Every structure is written in C-alpha cells, then in structure tokens.
Amino acid sequence: MIFKVASVDSLVIYFGNEISKEIAQDVQKAYLSLRSLNIEGLIEIIPSYTTIYISYDIFKYDYLSLVELLKQSINLEYEDNSSKNIINIDVYYGQEVGLDLSDMSTKTKLPIEKIIEIHSQKLYDVYAIGFAPGFGFLASVDKQIAVPRLSSPRKSVPKGSVAIADRQTAVYPQSSPGGWNIIGRTAMELFDKSLEKLSPLSVGDKVKFNAISKEEFLAQGGII
Amino acid sequence: MSLEIINKPILATIQDMGRFSYSNIGVSNSGVMDEYAYLYVNKILGNDFGTNALEISFSNVQFKVNASTQIALTGAKCEFFINNVLMDTWETHNIKKGDILKVGRIIEGTRVYLAVSGGFDIKKEFGSNSTTIKEKLGGIDGDKLKKGDILPFKSSQPTYKKRLHQEYIPKYSDELILRVILCSQEDNFSQEEKDKFFSNSYTITNDFNRMGCKLNGEVIKSDINGIISEGIAFGAIQIPSDGQPIILLKERQTIGGYPKIGTVFSLDCFNLAQAKPNSKIRFTPISIEEAQEKLRAFYHYFR
Numbered sequence: 001m002i003f004k005v006a007s008v009d010s011l012v013i014y015f016g017n018e019i020s021k022e023i024a025q026d027v028q029k030a031y032l033s034l035r036s037l038n039i040e041g042l043i044e045i046i047p048s049y050t051t052i053y054i055s056y057d058i059f060k061y062d063y064l065s066l067v068e069l070l071k072q073s074i075n076l077e078y079e080d081n082s083s084k085n086i087i088n089i090d091v092y093y094g095q096e097v098g099l100d101l102s103d104m105s106t107k108t109k110l111p112i113e114k115i116i117e118i119h120s121q122k123l124y125d126v127y128a129i130g131f132a133p134g135f136g137f138l139a140s141v142d143k144q145i146a147v148p149r150l151s152s153p154r155k156s157v158p159k160g161s162v163a164i165a166d167r168q169t170a171v172y173p174q175s176s177p178g179g180w181n182i183i184g185r186t187a188m189e190l191f192d193k194s195l196e197k198l199s200p201l202s203v204g205d206k207v208k209f210n211a212i213s214k215e216e217f218l219a220q221g222g223i224i
Numbered sequence: 225m226s227l228e229i230i231n232k233p234i235l236a237t238i239q240d241m242g243r244f245s246y247s248n249i250g251v252s253n254s255g256v257m258d259e260y261a262y263l264y265v266n267k268i269l270g271n272d273f274g275t276n277a278l279e280i281s282f283s284n285v286q287f288k289v290n291a292s293t294q295i296a297l298t299g300a301k302c303e304f305f306i307n308n309v310l311m312d313t314w315e316t317h318n319i320k321k322g323d324i325l326k327v328g329r330i331i332e333g334t335r336v337y338l339a340v341s342g343g344f345d346i347k348k349e350f351g352s353n354s355t356t357i358k359e360k361l362g363g364i365d366g367d368k369l370k371k372g373d374i375l376p377f378k379s380s381q382p383t384y385k386k387r388l389h390q391e392y393i394p395k396y397s398d399e400l401i402l403r404v405i406l407c408s409q410e411d412n413f414s415q416e417e418k419d420k421f422f423s424n425s426y427t428i429t430n431d432f433n434r435m436g437c438k439l440n441g442e443v444i445k446s447d448i449n450g451i452i453s454e455g456i457a458f459g460a461i462q463i464p465s466d467g468q469p470i471i472l473l474k475e476r477q478t479i480g481g482y483p484k485i486g487t488v489f490s491l492d493c494f495n496l497a498q499a500k501p502n503s504k505i506r507f508t509p510i511s512i513e514e515a516q517e518k519l520r521a522f523y524h525y526f527r
Binding site (some may be wrong): 004005006007008009010012014017029033043044045046047049050051052053055058059062076105128129130131132133134135137174176189193198199203 | 343453456459490510519
C-alpha cells in the first residue's frame with residue numbers, strides 16, 4: 001500500500017498499477033475491512049481498480065496521523081463473508097438501440113450476432129462505480145470485441161444503453177454524454193432513488209448480460 | 225409562507241454544503257461553489273451551519289414574497305431590488321407579504337447567494353438539499369428553479385439589521401492566484417513541466433460550470449497518457465492529452481482517469497467560483513500542513 005496526498009482533505013491508497021483480479025481483490029478486502037471498522041471522520045471511501053480514495057474530517061486527522069491509522073487498520077486478509085451477487089441484466093441488442101453495432105462489426109470483422117453472443121456469454125466483475133450514480137465499470141470484455149472509445153463522444157447517450165470501451169463494459173443509468181460504443185439497451189433501473197440500496201451493483205459483484213427479444217424488452221418497460 | 229419565482233431564471237439552484245458518503249455509488253458531492261459567500265449569508269442571518277440557500281448564476285431572478293421573514297444576499301456584487309428600490313448586499317433585510325424581490329444585473333463576480341432566516345423548508349435527498357441537475361437530485365425535483373416554483377420557509381419576526389463589515393466583503397478580481405497542493409501523480413510530471421505550470425499564466429475559458437473549469441495557456445505534458453481511473457478530489461487539476469488544465473469543482477464526477485498535477489486548495493476554489501471566463505490565473509504551491517491549518521481556521525470561524 002502506497003499512500004499519497006490527493007487534496008487538503010483527501011488521500012489515495014495505491015495497491016498496484018495495473019488492472020488485475022489480484023489487485024482488485026486487495027482493494028476489495030481493504031475496502032470491506034475499512035467499512036466494517038466504521039472509522040469516525042472518514043467521509044468518502046471510493047474504491048476503484050487499483051486504488052481507494054478517502055476524504056476525511058481535518059478536525060479529526062492531519063494527513064500523517066490518518067496514514068498511520070489506516071496502515072494499522074486496513075486488513076488485506078479480511079474474510080469477506082458477504083455473498084457475492086450475480087446480477088442479471090436483460091439486454092435488447094437490436095440495431096435501433098445498439099447504435100454502434102454495425103460500426104463495431106466493421107472494426108472487429110465479426111457479424112453482429114457474434115458480437116452479441118460474445119458479450120452476453122461472459123460473467124463480468126464490478127471493479128468500480130462512478131462517473132454517474134450507479135454507473136458500474138465492468139471487466140473484462142473479450143479481446144475480440146474490445147473497441148476503443150469513439151473519437152468524439154455523443155452529447156447524449158440514451159438511458160439504459162449497454163456499451164463497450166476497450167475491455168470494459170457498462171450500462172448508462174441515466175441519459176448523459178458519453179463516448180463508449182453502444183451495443184444494446186436494458187429496461188433495468190441501475191440507480192433507483194426509491195430503493196434502500198440505490199444501485200443494484202456493488203464493487204465485487206458479478207454481472208451477466210442476457211440477450212432478450214424486442215417484445216420482452218418492451219414488456220419490461222423498455223423504451224426505443 | 226414562501227417565496228414564489230415569478231420570472232424565468234437562467235440558472236438558480238438550491239444548494240447547501242453538499243451530499244456526502246454516496247460517492248462510492250457514483251453520486252457527486254455537489255454543494256455551493258463559493259463556501260465563503262454562502263457561509264457568510266447564513267452567519268449574518270444567524271442560521272445554523274449548512275442551512276440551504278439559493279445559488280444564482282447569471283442574472284435576473286424575481287420573487288414574490290408571501291410572508292414576512294428576513295433575508296440576505298452575499299457573493300457577486302449585483303443589482304438587488306426590493307419593490308424597485310435598490311438595496312445593498314452582505315446585509316440582512318426584513319421583507320413582508322407582497323414585496324417583490326429582484327436580483328438584476330451581476331456587476332462583479334458571478335454567483336449570488338440568497339438565504340432566508342431558518343432556511344427553505346425543503347425535503348433533503350440523501351442528506352442534502354444540493355441540486356445536481358445531471359443526477360436529478362436535490363432542490364425541487366432535482367432541477368434548476370423555474371417560474372412558479374414555491375420555496376417554503378418558516379415566517380420570522382422582523383429584527384434589527386446586521387451588516388458585514390466592509391473589510392470582510394471580497395473584491396472579485398480578474399487575476400487570481402490559486403494555491404496548489406502537489407498530489408498523487410506529481411511524479412508523472414518532470415521538474416521542467418512543473419516549473420512551466422507554476423511560472424505561466426492561464427486563462428479561464430468558456431468551459432466553466434459547476435463541474436469544472438477548463439483553462440487555456442502553456443501546454444503541460446505528463447509522461448503518461450492516462451491513469452487507471454481513481455476517485456477525484458474537489459479542486460483536482462487534471463491534465464488531459466491536449467495539455468490544458470481542467471480544475472474539477474463541486475459537481476465533478478466521482479472517478480476520473482486523467483493525470484493530475486496537483487489540487488487547488490479549497491479556499492481558493494471558492495474565489496475561483498466567482499471568476500469569469502478570460503480571467504487570468506497563476507498557480508503557487510502550498511504545503512498540505514499549511515493548507516490544513518488554514519482550512520481548519522476557516523471552518524472553525526463559521527461553526
């Protein structure tokens with residue numbers, strides 16, 4: 001663990017410098033152990049691929065005193081007893097919602113059906129949640145269908161869009177600007193203010209995408 | 225007992241200190257852009273720390289008063305009228321049913337804070353009244369204020385007038401010096417690039433909103449293209465591949481992937497919040513110890 005200042009009242013802990021399952025597991029264990037300790041004065045704890053960002057109350061800690069406390073508190077051997085959820089997300093991969101499918105087909109030299117098959121076959125890990133409420137960074141997409149971000153982002157990506165950027169995939173929980181390649185759409189709410197657990201996704205969960213028909217998508221409340 | 229919006233404001237939102245402890249699911253901190261002006265508007269009204277207020281950007285918001293209370297305005301110097309009579313800001317005013325309030329032209333600075341005694345009586349969302357339009361959270365229906373919106377408050381008795389001493393009323397200038405705490409990716413910038421960053425002046429572009437402020441000036445290069453996305457702080461200075469710094473502000477996204485050369489000290493972000501496009505910026509380093517001490521003193525005064 002390497003500690004670095006992020007701002008007057010925040011720091012970042014580095015667990016490695018590449019995206020890998022092992023490092024993600026360390027992040028996860030450190031994150032869960034910190035959560036379980038309920039340390040007073042930690043305001044935000046944001047896990048990502050290789051880091052944990054923490055903002056803190058400067059009336060309780062200065063930078064060095066908090067680093068000391070964290071070094072003593074973080075347990076990388078933490079036994080994670082929480083059951084890992086597999087979250088199923090139904091996706092309609094039709095071309096009228098999969099806005100970049102035909103471009104991707106050209107780039108990958110794969111037929112659209114094959115892209116869909118490859119995307120919906122795998123179980124993805126939730127590495128981080130951010131960018132927008134409920135936006136989960138999922139990895140890793142099969143190399144064959146990994147395509148880079150669009151050279152110029154769209155001003156508005158429709159809510160529920162399922163997308164790919166390099167070896168990551170995600171669902172846009174709300175309409176927002178974005179530059180990922182859109183391959184389909186889901187009717188599932190990824191951020192619901194009325195639920196106690198606001199987002200169905202948590203770091204450490206797994207996600208499975210299921211291809212559904214247009215009729216099923218519409219029946220689930222999907223909008224085209 | 226309320227204020228009613230009777231025209232169509234360009235951008236006015238309800239804000240407070242912000243929304244905390246939901247960043248891990250991607251919810252922005254949001255909150256007032258200029259805490260200095262905001263904390264003073266509550267202080268002169270005798271409001272509790274963190275009471276909500278209106279953040280008014282650009283100009284021209286008109287209200288009809290539906291009950292007596294006390295209000296105050298701070299922040300940008302603006303034309304403020306009660307029943308067409310020009311009034312001063314940074315002081316309290318007693319208002320009564322039937323009065324018409326108007327925040328007109330903004331003369332110096334960019335953001336005006338308007339608060340009422342006891343705050344507006346609005347339900348909090350995830351612990352905060354702060355409006356984040358892109359997330360549809362806070363305020364009234366997660367949106368900016370519109371014609372016909374009603375802002376309820378508890379009526380209060382007229383009381384003696386309070387006015388902030390002139391020496392505490394900020395002058396908003398077109399040239400700012402922002403203190404920077406060097407941070408996590410500092411090592412990805414050579415000494416030469418850091419020297420460039422600290423010795424040149426930058427211009428604020430039109431890309432300046434509640435999310436961030438894009439600058440234009442001497443190109444800064446880091447020795448990496450991007451980082452693995454990580455949580456980002458208020459004031460973080462991202463250097464994208466075009467080498468033009470972006471300072472991230474209250475409504476920033478929670479996670480980002482550009483290298484950061486440092487972080488603007490929060491107190492100076494509050495000054496930046498009142499700056500306009502084309503203003504000039506210079507950066508100067510500050511140590512974490514000194515910054516923490518100054519920030520403690522700042523909040524200690526208002527709490």
